[in-house]
Amino acid sequence: MDIIIKIDDPVPLFAQLVAQIKQAVLGDKIAPGDALPSIRQLANDLDLNTKTVAKAYRLLERDGVIEAKGYRGTFVHPDAKVNSAVDLNEWALATLGNTVGTLREAGVTDSEIRIAFSRAMNNQKNKES
Amino acid sequence: MDIIIKIDDPVPLFAQLVAQIKQAVLGDKIAPGDALPSIRQLANDLDLNTKTVAKAYRLLERDGVIEAKGYRGTFVHPDAKVNSAVDLNEWALATLGNTVGTLREAGVTDSEIRIAFSRAMNNQKNKES
């Protein structure tokens, strides 16, 4: 795996990692079942903090691209290729875009939308008890 | 109109103004057709900047609570009482709350939701040309 991290890139480091691993899956450079380097290993190789790599791995597992098997290490998910093609963030963008559009049409100010959004994020945080 | 502005209140000054004027309408202290003090006048009385008062008036006019008639001054809107009861911000909060809830259930991170929201706000800005 030729992973190249650019520290001066505006794209966050963990996001670069996520993107490149998804690309590796889509380009068949790694296949389901393949073992990935451990968090500590990869952090050492790429000269990153373990937290940064851990964050990328956490997101990749949520997206069904990799599978963490505890002490045994991390592996490429069986459905990795399909799941790599699905972009949760783009869907979130589209969904929020619709809502924002509706509010804007109703005459709600951008500033008010931002404030309402901030409140919405904090409100629901306490809703799931 | 007994308007009291508390500078040490966490509620923004312009928001205090908006709320109190709406309350004055709902409490029949001012009725449709009544003239409101000019922006400069009110800013002077309350010891506020004209911009702050202007912001409140702008929002009140959008909500159909008051009517700006240019050089003639500002007046209470004919449908002020009905329009004062509608809270655009609460509706925005509820709408955004639903969207955020949906995204959260889908496993989207709060951080990712915020980023997607930020992009949604910037995207649509250029959409209406």
Place this chain on the structure above:
DNA sequence: ATATGTACCATGTGTAGTAATGGTACATGG
């Protein structure tokens, strides 16, 4: 001329959230 709402230039302060870093500690199951 006058006072109206409105629009533009700008600055300062405070808050909130992101990204990345460091260190320490834990349960897991070969």
Place this chain on the structure above:
DNA sequence: CCATGTACCATTACTACACATGGTACATAT
């Protein structure tokens, strides 16, 4: 024992935005 992923404590730098302030300028129509 040991390396795994994971979770907690924390700090630093940065960005974006809200709020409020100040000054200046403009078209309006009596």
